[in-house]
Amino acid sequence: MSSRLALSVFAVAAIVAVSSCGAQETPTAAAPASAAAAPVTSAAAPAPTGPALSITDPWVKTVKKGMTAAFGTLVNDSGSDITVVSGASPLSPMIELHEVVDKDGKMVMQPKQGGFVIPAGGSHELKPGGDHIMIMDAQKAVEPGAEIEFTLTLKDGGTFTFTALGKDFAGAKEDYQPGGDMNMGGETDADNG
Numbered sequence: 001m002s003s004r005l006a007l008s009v010f011a012v013a014a015i016v017a018v019s020s021c022g023a024q025e026t027p028t029a030a031a032p033a034s035a036a037a038a039p040v041t042s043a044a045a046p047a048p049t050g051p052a053l054s055i056t057d058p059w060v061k062t063v064k065k066g067m068t069a070a071f072g073t074l075v076n077d078s079g080s081d082i083t084v085v086s087g088a089s090p091l092s093p094m095i096e097l098h099e100v101v102d103k104d105g106k107m108v109m110q111p112k113q114g115g116f117v118i119p120a121g122g123s124h125e126l127k128p129g130g131d132h133i134m135i136m137d138a139q140k141a142v143e144p145g146a147e148i149e150f151t152l153t154l155k156d157g158g159t160f161t162f163t164a165l166g167k168d169f170a171g172a173k174e175d176y177q178p179g180g181d182m183n184m185g186g187e188t189d190a191d192n193g
Contacts, residue, residue, distance in 0.1 A: 051160070052078035053118065053152075058164035060091075060148045061128075064141050069098070070133040070150060070164050071126045076118040083155035085115040087133050091148050094136035100129050109134070115155065128171055142166040 058072035070089075076082045087095040099112040107129070116131055118124040126132050133150065142148060146166035151159050 052076060053082055053154070053160045055160075055162045058150075058162055059167040059169075060135070060142050060146075060164045061169045062142050062144055062146075062166045063138055065138055068135045068138055068142055069128070070135065070148070071128065072162075072164065074116065074118045074124045074126065076120060076122055076124075078120060080120050082118045083115045084118070084152045084160075085155050086153045087150055088153070089135065089148060089150045091142070092135045092137050092139055095150075096134045096136060097131070098134040099131050128169065144168055 054075045054077070055072045056075060058070065060070045061068045074082075074084070084097065087097060089095050097112040097115055098109050100107055100109050102108075112131060116124050116126075124131070133152075144166050147163050148166065149161065149163050151161045153159055
């Protein structure tokens, strides 16, 4: 008789368990509607693949003190243009975004109006004799291999921080003349970038 009782108890427990599973199926039936909404939310969120802006081969021209420049290639992995509007570095209180342009047959450096635009899915090269990050008053020497931190401010208010290595470079003898005349002549001690 006790085995019949045990069997009856087991049967009742099985029925309750099956009924409980059936009761849980009702909320699960509503879950697909929630699940269908979830991918829309996920699709709108940024992909967790890393930052949209990066830089390849960042470097700073070595200098004992004074002016120098930083270079590299800014890469935009997003679907929208990114504009860099300013820069900062512990190396100097004065960092500017510069370009080199032909002015009356003479190559001159000047602040880049509007900043650097990195096209969606594209890149923007910072190079000697072209666009670059100008360090106007380096407070200490930049030796070969030195690590110099930069923070770029973007038009949307975001920031991008990277480290560039000090590198000897003999080309692009730009200099900054007092009074704002920046030229590529290399006739002063300020051999920058």
